[in-house]
Amino acid sequence: xxxxxxxxxxxxxxxxxxxxxxxxxxxxxxxxxxxxxxxxxxxxxxxxxxxxxxxxxxxxxxxxxxxxxxxxxxxxxxxxxxxxxxxxxxxxxxxxxxxxxxxxxxxxxxxxxxxxxxxxxxxxxxxxxxxxxxxxxxxxxxxxxxxxxxxxxxxxxxxxxxxxxxxxxxxxxxxxxxxxxxxxxxxxxxxxxxxxxxxxxxxxxxxxxxxxxxxxxxxxxxxxxxxxxxxxxxxxxxxxxxxxxxxxxxxxxxxxxxxxxxxxxxxxxxxxxxxxxxxxxxxxxxxxxxxxxxxxxxxxxxxxxxxxxxxxxxxxxxxxxxxxxxxxxxxxxxxxxxxxxxxxxxxxxxxxxxxxxxxxxxxxxxxxxxxxxxxxxxxxxxxxxxxxxxxxxxxxxxxxxxxxxxxxxxxxxxxxxxxxxxxxxxxxxxxxxxxxxxxxxxxxxxxxxxxxxxxxxxxxxxxxxxxxxxxxxxxxxxxxxxxxxxxxxxxxxxxxxxxxxxxxxxxxxxxxxxxxxxxxxxxxxxxxxxxxxxxxxxxxx
Amino acid sequence: xxxxxxxxxxxxxxxxxxxxxxxxxxxxxxxxxxxxxxxxxxxxxxxxxxxxxxxxxxxxxxxxxxxxxxxxxxxxxxxxxxxxxxxxxxxxxxxxxxxxxxxxxxxxxxxxxxxxxxxxxxxxxxxxxxxxxxxxxxxxxxxxxxxxxxxxxxxxxxxxxxxxxxxxxxxxxxxxxxxxxxxxxxxxxxxxxxxxxxxxxxxxxxxxxxxxxxxxxxxxxxxxxxxxxxxxxxxxxxxxxxxxxxxxxxxxxxxxxxxxxxxxxxxxxxxxxxxxxxxxxxxxxxxxxxxxxxxxxxxxxxxxxxxxxxxxxxxxxxxxxxxxxxxxxxxxxxxxxxxxxxxxxxxxxxxxxxxxxxxxxxxxxxxxxxxxxxxxxxxxxxxxxxxxxxxxxxxxxxxxxxxxxxxxxxxxxxxxxxxxxxxxxxxxxxxxxxxxxxxxxxxxxxxxxxxxxxxx
Numbered sequence: 001x002x003x004x005x006x007x008x009x010x011x012x013x014x015x016x017x018x019x020x021x022x023x024x025x026x027x028x029x030x031x032x033x034x035x036x037x038x039x040x041x042x043x044x045x046x047x048x049x050x051x052x053x054x055x056x057x058x059x060x061x062x063x064x065x066x067x068x069x070x071x072x073x074x075x076x077x078x079x080x081x082x083x084x085x086x087x088x089x090x091x092x093x094x095x096x097x098x099x100x101x102x103x104x105x106x107x108x109x110x111x112x113x114x115x116x117x118x119x120x121x122x123x124x125x126x127x128x129x130x131x132x133x134x135x136x137x138x139x140x141x142x143x144x145x146x147x148x149x150x151x152x153x154x155x156x157x158x159x160x161x162x163x164x165x166x167x168x169x170x171x172x173x174x175x176x177x178x179x180x181x182x183x184x185x186x187x188x189x190x191x192x193x194x195x196x197x198x199x200x201x202x203x204x205x206x207x208x209x210x211x212x213x214x215x216x217x218x219x220x221x222x223x224x225x226x227x228x229x230x231x232x233x234x235x236x237x238x239x240x241x242x243x244x245x246x247x248x249x250x251x252x253x254x255x256x257x258x259x260x261x262x263x264x265x266x267x268x269x270x271x272x273x274x275x276x277x278x279x280x281x282x283x284x285x286x287x288x289x290x291x292x293x294x295x296x297x298x299x300x301x302x303x304x305x306x307x308x309x310x311x312x313x314x315x316x317x318x319x320x321x322x323x324x325x326x327x328x329x330x331x332x333x334x335x336x337x338x339x340x341x342x343x344x345x346x347x348x349x350x351x352x353x354x355x356x357x358x359x360x361x362x363x364x365x366x367x368x369x370x371x372x373x374x375x376x377x378x379x380x381x382x383x384x385x386x387x388x389x390x391x392x393x394x395x396x397x398x399x400x401x402x403x404x405x406x407x408x409x410x411x412x413x414x415x416x417x418x419x420x421x422x423x424x425x426x427x428x429x430x431x432x433x434x435x436x437x438x439x440x441x442x443x444x445x446x447x448x449x450x451x452x453x454x455x456x457x458x459x460x461x462x463x464x465x466x467x468x469x470x471x472x473x474x475x476x477x478x479x480x481x482x483x484x485x486x487x488x489x490x491x492x493x494x495x496x497x498x499x500x501x502x503x504x505x506x507x508x509x510x511x512x513x514x515x516x517x518x519x520x521x522x523x524x525x526x527x528x529x530x531x532x533x534x535x536x537x538x539x540x541x
Numbered sequence: 542x543x544x545x546x547x548x549x550x551x552x553x554x555x556x557x558x559x560x561x562x563x564x565x566x567x568x569x570x571x572x573x574x575x576x577x578x579x580x581x582x583x584x585x586x587x588x589x590x591x592x593x594x595x596x597x598x599x600x601x602x603x604x605x606x607x608x609x610x611x612x613x614x615x616x617x618x619x620x621x622x623x624x625x626x627x628x629x630x631x632x633x634x635x636x637x638x639x640x641x642x643x644x645x646x647x648x649x650x651x652x653x654x655x656x657x658x659x660x661x662x663x664x665x666x667x668x669x670x671x672x673x674x675x676x677x678x679x680x681x682x683x684x685x686x687x688x689x690x691x692x693x694x695x696x697x698x699x700x701x702x703x704x705x706x707x708x709x710x711x712x713x714x715x716x717x718x719x720x721x722x723x724x725x726x727x728x729x730x731x732x733x734x735x736x737x738x739x740x741x742x743x744x745x746x747x748x749x750x751x752x753x754x755x756x757x758x759x760x761x762x763x764x765x766x767x768x769x770x771x772x773x774x775x776x777x778x779x780x781x782x783x784x785x786x787x788x789x790x791x792x793x794x795x796x797x798x799x800x801x802x803x804x805x806x807x808x809x810x811x812x813x814x815x816x817x818x819x820x821x822x823x824x825x826x827x828x829x830x831x832x833x834x835x836x837x838x839x840x841x842x843x844x845x846x847x848x849x850x851x852x853x854x855x856x857x858x859x860x861x862x863x864x865x866x867x868x869x870x871x872x873x874x875x876x877x878x879x880x881x882x883x884x885x886x887x888x889x890x891x892x893x894x895x896x897x898x899x900x901x902x903x904x905x906x907x908x909x910x911x912x913x914x915x916x917x918x919x920x921x922x923x924x925x926x927x928x929x930x931x932x933x934x935x936x937x938x939x940x941x942x943x944x945x946x947x948x949x950x951x952x953x954x955x956x957x958x959x960x961x962x963x964x965x966x967x968x969x970x971x972x973x974x975x976x977x978x979x980x981x982x983x984x985x986x987x988x989x990x991x992x993x994x995x996x997x
Contacts, residue, residue, distance in 0.1 A: 084639050087613040089631065094599060094618065106667070107595035111618045124596055131667035132584075132591040135675050166613070166638045174640070187797060226798035230807060233799045233917065310587040312689040312730070313721040314972060316909070319995070321727075408597040449912045449945070451924045453996035456945050458922050460914065480914065480922075482945070482992055513585050513691035514595075515971035535991065537914045537922075539947065 041071050041199045042152075042211045049118045050203040053097050056122035058205055062099040062129070064142060065122070068356065069095045069113075070200035070407040073162065078192040079173040081181060085190075087166055094407040097122045101129035103139020107410035143382035143398050145358050148207035153353025155215040156346050157247030161195040164248050169193055172219075176256035180223045183264035185271070187233070191221035193251060194243070194507070200407070208358040216349055216519055217250040218243035218507055221260065225267040234270035234477070236263040236462050239444040240288035242505040243519065245351045266463050266475075273477040276464065276536050282439030282493075283481055283532040284432055289461045290420070291504025291522040292445040297485045298332070298339055299418035299522065300511075301454035302366050303401075304375035308384065315511045316452025319485065320372055327388055330372040333489025338421040339367035341376055343400055348417045348521035349505045354400070356411035361400025366418065370489075378402040378413045405516040412512055419503075419523035423495040429526045432496060434470040440479065440534060441465045441472065445504075447480065447537075458482045460537065478538030488529060496525030548662050549598060550698045551578035553710045559602060559620055560702035566626035569606035569633045571648045572704045575838070577601045579697040581974075584670035587689040589678040591671055606632035607648065610641035646861040649840045650705045655826075662714050664694045665740040673745040677720045680749040686756050690720030690748075693974040694740060701840050709836040715975040717967050718743045721927055722756040723997070729762075729940065730997050731755020732906055732927035734777065736967040736977050755906065755928040762940040764993055765931060771902035771958070772988035773895045773932070780968030780980040781908040782921065782950045784883055786822065789919050790848055792857035796867070801919050801951065802857060810854045816954035818852040821886040824874055828882035828979065837875040844873040887981030888960030895959050895984040897935045903988075904930040904937060908946070911970070920949045924994055943997070944990035952989075959984040 050067045057065035071093045078085040095118060096109035106128025108121040173191040180189035196216040203209050224235040238259065244250045285293065300318070305311055307321035320326050332339075343350050343361035354360050357379050365373050377385065379398040386396045404411035433441060444462025451457075464479040465472040505521035551559070556576050563574045580598040584591055602625065603616040613635035615628040665673075670692050681688035698712040719734045733751035735744045774782075795802035795809035802810045826835050826843035835843050839861060847855045856872065864871035896904065906928035914920045925943045932938065961982040969976030 083642050083644060085642070087635055087639055088603075088616065089614065089635065090603075090616040091628070092599070092601065092616075092618045094597075096597070104591070105593045107593060109595070109597035109599075111599045121596075128594045128596065128667045131671045132594055134668075134671055135586070135590045135678055137588070137590045166635050170639060187799065224799055229805060230798040230803055231805050233803075308588070309687060309689060309723065310592060312587065312687075312723055313691055313719055313732075316996070317723075317727075408599060410593055410595050412593070447912050447914045447922065449910045449922045449924070451943065451945070451994040451996035452909055452926055453994075455996050456924065456943075456992060456994035458914075458945060458947075458992075478915070484995065510971060513971070514581070514583050514693055514973060535947070537920065537947065539915070539920055539949075539952075539989075540918065 041069050041201045046201070047209065049113055049115065050201065052115060053095070053118045053122040054203060054205050056119045057097060057099045057126060060123060060126040061101050062126060062205065064100040064205050065098065066202060066204045066357065067095060067097050068200055068202050068404065068407055070198055072196070072198040072406060074194065074196045075162065076192065076194050077166065077169045077173060078190065079170065079177055080190045081177055081188055082174060084170055092406065095121065096404065096407045096410065097125045098410055099125040099129050100140060101126060102133050104129045104132040104136050105140060106132060109408045140380050141383045142379040143396050145206065145379065149358055150209050151353065152211045154213040155245050155351060157215045157249070159248040161217055161248040162197060172251060172256060176221050176260045179257045179260035180264040183261055183268060185225045185268040186264045187224050187226040189221065189223045191256060194218040202354070202356060202358055204358050210354045210358055212353050214352065215245060215247050216243060216507065217246050217248065219251045219254045219256055221256055221263065223260070223264045223267045225271055227271050232271050234267050236267040237444070238263060239462055242503060242521065243349060243507045244347050244505065245349045246347050269475050270477050273475040275538050276476045276479045276534060278534055278536045280531040281534050282436055283529045284436060284439060284441040284467070285527050285529070286429060286441070286443045287502035287504055287524045287526060288444045289442045290524045290527055292448055293457065293459055294418060294420055294522045294524055295506060296448060296450045297454050297457055298367070299415045302372070302375050303413055303415060304377050304381045305413045307375060311511065314513050319453045319455050323375070323385065323388065326372055328371065328373055328392070331370060332367045332372050332486065333370045334492045335370045336423060336492050336495050337367050337370045337489055339418060340364065340421060341366050341399060341416040341418050343416040345417050345521065348503060349519035350417040350521055355402040356404050357398065357402040359398045359400040359402065361416060364399050376401045376413065376415055381413060403518050405518060409514065409516050414511065414518040415520055417521045417523070420525065422498040422501045422525045425497040427494065427496045428500045429496065432494060432526050432528055433467055433472065436467045436470060436528070439467045440476065441467055442479065455484050457485065478536045480535050480537050482533045482535055488532065491530045491532065492527060493530045494528040500525045548580050548664055548696045550580050550662065550696050550712060551576065551600060551700070556698060556700035556710050557708060560700060560708065562622055563602060563604055563625045563629060564702060564704055566622070567604065567606060567629035567633065567704065569608055569636060571607040572629065573605040573648060574702045575603040576700040577697065579695060580664060581693065581695050582664045582670065583691065583693045584667070584674055585691050586674040586678055589682050589688050591674055594667055594670060602628070604629045604632045606636040608633065608636040610643065610645040611636045611639045612642065612645060613639055644862045648703045648705050649707055651707050652709065652840055652842055654709055654835055654842050662696045662712060663739060664696055669740065673718065673743065676745040677749040677752065680753050681722050684753050684757065686722050686724055686753060688720055688722045690718065691972065692718045695974040701836060703840065707840045709840055711835050714738055715977070716740050716743055717972060717974040718745060718748055719972045720748050720752045722752040724756055724760050727997055729756045729760030730927045731759055734967050734972065736965055759928050759940040762942045764942045767944060767990045767992050769987040769989050771899055771984065771986050773892060773899065773902060773904045773984045774982060775892065775906055776964050776966045776980040776982050777907040777968055778905045779885065779983050780966050780978050781911060782948070783885055783980060784968060784978055785919055785921055786950050787883055789916065790857050792859045792867070793863045795857055801917060802854065809857060811857060813854055814852045815854055815951060816849065816852045817957040819888065819957055819960060820849055820852050820954050821847065822849040823847045823884050824882050825884060828884060837873060841871065841873045843875050846872060846874050882978065884979040885963060885981060887963035890959040891961045892982045895982065896932055896937060899932045900934060902932040903941070904932055914947060918949045919951050920947060922947050943994040945992045945994055946989060947991045948989050953985045956985045956987050957983060958986055
């Protein structure tokens, strides 16, 4: 199935000769490869087209331009019970051009990669930027990058998932659902795998040309139990298996079939679990639950675009604002709380070599000993922080948080991996349970909701256990915890040590208009919060 | 020159050409080809200026190969013969490796579709969009407020063909403009939306006026106790929650005991009254937002469906397999039911009348971050946003802090007090073009607000 550069050139020639029936504007114009493994993004002909787009942009008045070409392949395999529901393979390829003219942005993209189309979208991006100058109150200024960077980067995978035969993948999933269905009371079980490989190249008008190959893999399953009288049903989702920036080895390591009976037994047990009594409890959150809370109440509100109001119409603003009032001053939580941003963590969903503005990211502090110290930034945003950086002796540079979900979308600020650092102790999930006299432990993530400034949160989970006298005494159901963010992190009493650190993550995190999705990991340790408000969600009328 | 002059989405003839080229090279027993061609133009503004704008277009072809009861799909946006043949070949190769699906339904033969409606497919230029944005930003600046917003314009064509001679095609356009205007001190926020089929439908002045007025009147909100309140929900807020019912109306889940629509002891709730008798919910392919695709994923022509009539469940969503198994007709509603053209019939009241008749209550502009809490009751949680007001003695008296709710549309549609006229709204969370549904404003009693939020 792999097509060679010779095939590619042959097809290009055919297009040039006008042999495609539907006409040139329908053709993918020859720069085409099959839905297979030889991605042409790093091809000299593609590079020449990118340079052409840059040249058109510069000659049209752009002070800066960047061009992204991406070839993205993703595969889904889904089974329900003992039936394969679907196998799908999606392949998309195209180019996006961003221009900056007199401090105003413009963007255009196309899947038609001919010299004419590329020039047309560069001109369209210029038109956008020029039209936008009319309302410009403050021109965009970019923080510097080294420029003239050339390099490649690839996710640290062991096995390319697209090299594994579909029957092998199906067998893994059917073994998992079969194992779950053997547990009495299970009504249905589903399992799936999702794989993504994106090869993308970025060229900037300041001389950088970077090629990256990013892999992401997500195995998952869900089981549902129905009561005999059909008045109740309960499900368990495998949210403790995080998606990762890894290859097929992540599927094998997840051992779905081994875990399935446990998920099934939990679902059945939930049918007869005790409904929680609302009130205040000491709350122990497993990393498989806490990662999502960190995502919503720390990672999102410390995005600078939210703090400044850019997301006000959709994803919201932030309580971590205004910058002058909170930087180095806001007490986010107790001194146990140390949060870092990091786009280099191996195996994480956010791992990259460079962001979508050619910035090589660094690990940086967001919350230090409980105090908020910095936002996530892009090149445009970093210059807005110049006064603060000068005051505290930091360089005015982006933290490398620019990302676009595809060639068809403009890049903007997206979060890096944002993680809670382990404590300086040897505590684990089990040892922390042993220290709780009366409380609730939550495993896995469930329903989650947060307001538009990230104050009021309501989060649930997959499995809830009642703890008494240092021991789990039974399962609870209909549990959710509600909180106000600074109070919640201000109640952080204890955290686990390095060996309890787990990387959770989200495949599809939405933000921006038009909405875009990114993938990000959050590492954390089991954490104990004192006297959190627990509600019962089992309302009947 | 705009990329969208002309819009350049696929015509029927162009889609037929691609479909034929994809089908002719497919080695599978049966083959289905889905084609989506789309163009998008958008402008985003924040802090009273345009921050970015973009244009893109793309065409995707999905080839599904059926080998006996085995199937697999491959999608590509490369449209030359070689790439389509490669995709068809790959789908066939994968399909051969997949275990047979006993629930697989055979492909449909040629179907009869309503005559294509005459639609104007055009998208505005960057300058036109920037000018519309400026109407909002300038009014905000004139009132010492800060405007943020988004204009999105989409044109698309979809086509479906198969190796049994079926071909279906439809094209559409959707446009939306939303704005959130905030006070510089961060204590007030107002939101407004205008949604339509073409850019001419967008009323930017009205968006500006409404969002600015709400921002001004929502400043410095006071806290009131959470609890159960008589609540007036503007149409967007109604849509935010009522559309959640649609996602729960899957017949199979109901029949298997995994849904609110499951009946205790077995079966489902078709024929049972579940909400107030004034509630009727329908979907209709003739409603404008459903214009993309007058057919479902297998090629069945869509039809008007009444889901709940006078409070009684009339229909659940049966896919072809489950319908055959249960001995009923499949529901011709298409994929994504709930996101397209859901309509709740309205009443004779109006928001001013509802306010006038309220001794003490709450007025809600819209909801945010709505997530399922308990599928057994369609209980969801979420928050009010961008304009929440206290009503006292028949008047809106002050802005109040936002609330988190824990509610089910099933519960509050049983507590219905009044309904106004149904209008087209955009109730999707991301507020993109094409998310429109039709909802009335309603007044309900005992809406459950469970906690306060400090967010503005």
